[in-house]
Amino acid sequence: MxxxxxxxxxxxxxxxxxxxxxxxxxxxxxxxxxxxxxxxxxxxxxxxxxxxxxxxxxxxxxxxxxxGAPLDPGELLPRVLAGDPDGVGERLVRTFLGVWDSPAGVAAVALLRSAVSNEWTARLLREFLVTQVLRRILQHLDVDPAELPLRGSLVASQLVGLALMRHVVRLEPVASAPAEALVAAVGPTVQRYLRGGLG
Amino acid sequence: MxxxxxxxxxxxxxxxxxxxxxxxxxxxxxxxxxxxxxxxxxxxxxxxxxxxxxxxxxxxxxxxxxxGAPLDPGELLPRVLAGDPDGVGERLVRTFLGVWDSPAGVAAVALLRSAVSNEWTARLLREFLVTQVLRRILQHLDVDPAELPLRGSLVASQLVGLALMRHVVRLEPVASAPAEALVAAVGPTVQRYLRGGLG
CATH class of the missing domain: 1.10.10.60 (Homeodomain-like)
Structure with a gap:
């Protein structure tokens, strides 16, 4: 019709x-x-x-x-979250840094700058994290749904903070460290936030 | 004269x-x-x-x-960094959240928004972190000077990311969680970044 x-x-x-x-x-x-x-x-x-x-x-x-999202977490995340559950923290950090270090990173920096600039755009980033990122984690990883919001928002705090220091504030050595050095340092943090004890 | x-x-x-x-x-x-x-x-x-x-x-x-810094890290940090080295991560998170949750937090949010908005203001935040925060950590905590920049910038990535999610993006439950729940969850991260193995 x-x-x-x-x-x-x-x-x-x-x-x-x-x-x-x-x-x-x-x-x-x-x-x-x-x-x-x-x-x-x-x-x-x-x-x-x-x-x-x-x-x-x-x-x-x-x-x-x-x-203005440079890519679709719905395409990226299922691959990252599948596989060995003990390595999900490192895979998530590696994939996240890969996006920011790629040509798409320019759009990601613009998005982060915009999101932080006022209430209205911050709300869009919050909706993005909740509906496009955290829900996918719940769909593809064995996480207690009651714990997912805290676990997911702790992961977001670490990863967005890392992107902020590496690409916006450019604090050394995080700004120019090889991605794998950051994967080794931050991977265990994300792993614990997703699957470990939270104190 | x-x-x-x-x-x-x-x-x-x-x-x-x-x-x-x-x-x-x-x-x-x-x-x-x-x-x-x-x-x-x-x-x-x-x-x-x-x-x-x-x-x-x-x-x-x-x-x-x-x-426009709402307080002086040179006054705050020595107290936080003194005392039991095994508790420095939790003390740092507790003190950091205390500042952001206090009336000074309004100025801190404004500072963060401003720092992220362009290159010029981001450089000021970077200088602030390096000269006012990281150097104090080196002065008051037994950290290998060669490792301090990486350790310190990892701590900054986690703490600034946490403030961003709690006070700017307002991602729940981090936005309204009791500070002590975040101290328990994030304290071990900061402890490892300052004093643990980095992979």
């Missing part, structure tokens, strides 16, 4: 994509990811929901585009 | 303090803390060096004022 074009809804044009992203950022920051629907975002942007799906796919992908 | 007031140097007035702070921020960010002198900062601000000493005391205090 074809979607009829209704009065007052904009057809696809160069400004439409940006209008959808603006509406998505506002919705995700103000109401959160779970309470935002593609239907309501489309309405706020004055376009048909089918056009949102056409441009972005599902709600996860729309969120990643709205955040 | 009285310092003669020379031509072209401004006397103390309400704008003088701010002019000194501006000159100090520029000097510390551009040349670094060690290469900046009170004499050169005074010259850049167009005032007599004695006036800088009069307003701010020494170079450390001028730097803290220029940063």
């Amino acid at each position: 074809a979607t009829p074009r209704r009065t007052g809804r904009r057809p696809g044009n160069p400004g439409t994509r940006e209008a959808i992203l603006d509406a998505a950022r506002a919705a995700f920051a103000e109401r959160g990811f779970d309470a935002s629907s593609i239907r309501s975002i489309a309405a706020a942007a004055g376009v048909d929901p089918a056009l949102v799906h056409h441009y972005f796919g599902g709600k996860d992908q729309l969120f990643l585009a709205a955040m | 009285a310092t003669p007031r020379r031509t072209g140097r401004r006397p103390g007035n309400p704008g003088t303090r701010e002019a000194i702070l501006d000159a100090a921020r520029a000097a510390f960010a551009e040349r670094g803390f060690d290469a900046s002198s009170i004499r050169s900062i005074a010259a850049a601000a167009g005032v007599d060096p004695a006036l800088v000493h009069h307003y701010f005391g020494g170079k450390d205090q001028l730097f803290l004022a220029a940063m």
